[in-house]
Amino acid sequence: MEAARQVRATARAESAPELRLYQAVARQIADMIVNDARAPDWRLPSERELAEAFAVSRPVIREAMIALEMRGIVEVRGRSGVVVKAPAESFSFAAALSDTGPGPFELLEARLAVEAGAAAMAAEKITPDGLGFLADCIARMERETHVELLKETGDRDFHAYIAEATGNSLIISMVRGLWDMRDASPMWRKLHEHIHAQAVRPLWIGDHYAVLTALRLRNPDAAYKAMSKHIRNVISELMLAEEAGRLDLQD
Numbered sequence: 001m002e003a004a005r006q007v008r009a010t011a012r013a014e015s016a017p018e019l020r021l022y023q024a025v026a027r028q029i030a031d032m033i034v035n036d037a038r039a040p041d042w043r044l045p046s047e048r049e050l051a052e053a054f055a056v057s058r059p060v061i062r063e064a065m066i067a068l069e070m071r072g073i074v075e076v077r078g079r080s081g082v083v084v085k086a087p088a089e090s091f092s093f094a095a096a097l098s099d100t101g102p103g104p105f106e107l108l109e110a111r112l113a114v115e116a117g118a119a120a121m122a123a124e125k126i127t128p129d130g131l132g133f134l135a136d137c138i139a140r141m142e143r144e145t146h147v148e149l150l151k152e153t154g155d156r157d158f159h160a161y162i163a164e165a166t167g168n169s170l171i172i173s174m175v176r177g178l179w180d181m182r183d184a185s186p187m188w189r190k191l192h193e194h195i196h197a198q199a200v201r202p203l204w205i206g207d208h209y210a211v212l213t214a215l216r217l218r219n220p221d222a223a224y225k226a227m228s229k230h231i232r233n234v235i236s237e238l239m240l241a242e243e244a245g246r247l248d249l250q251d
Helices: 002-013 021-036 047-054 058-070 104-125 128-143 154-165 169-184 186-192 197-216 220-248
Strands: 074-076 082-084
Touching (some): 021 047, 021 058, 058 186, 104 220, 197 220
16 A cells, blocks of 8 residues: 555664654644645544554554554544644654654563563463563552552562573563663653543453463463463453543543
8 A cells, every 4th residue: 555655665764863663653644734734624534544544553552542542633522533723834743753662462462472481481480480580470469459560579470480481581671671661751641641440450360360370280382372362352341441541531
């Protein structure tokens, strides 16, 4: 598709700094708004329509929308969904561009690649004390019922300890680095503004129990699958919960 070629050409053309895919898509959507938003019958296409037009996934479109919201180009207004703000006559997305780091779903894809394998390795090496520590982490998650998702400590400690149980310094460093990027990311904070923690926490706690069970069985394949399922569930639930959170903003 022509739109997709334009997005990728924009990303390649900007080498200093090099654009992330969601940034390139955000620029194209910003240009679309500037060029078309004043037409009487124009509307911002849906995420699904934008994903098809640019030949990217819906998570990339979601990341682009978060970037646009952070720059005041669009706004989430409850049941109205995403509303375009009146663009300046000569608005330039490039002028407002600053690297906000990897997108939330990009980070989750990286975690999926690293942490599933780490869980498989940990299944063969974890100690009884380590299993007890992971159980304590889950218990802490269950008690953190009124804590914002980004401020939970039990969740991070659970995943960090599984990396430590591998005994592989590179894996430990990668997992810690990915979580550090998550915690420092303004994109993550913006995404979580629309998420109701109470709706998703029980689902994710259940996933942690499944990972712990696989580790107790010392079954690498089961541990790999349980961790993979958990992170895929996080991706799915963040998409769905963020949409539900938008609807609840005006309730």
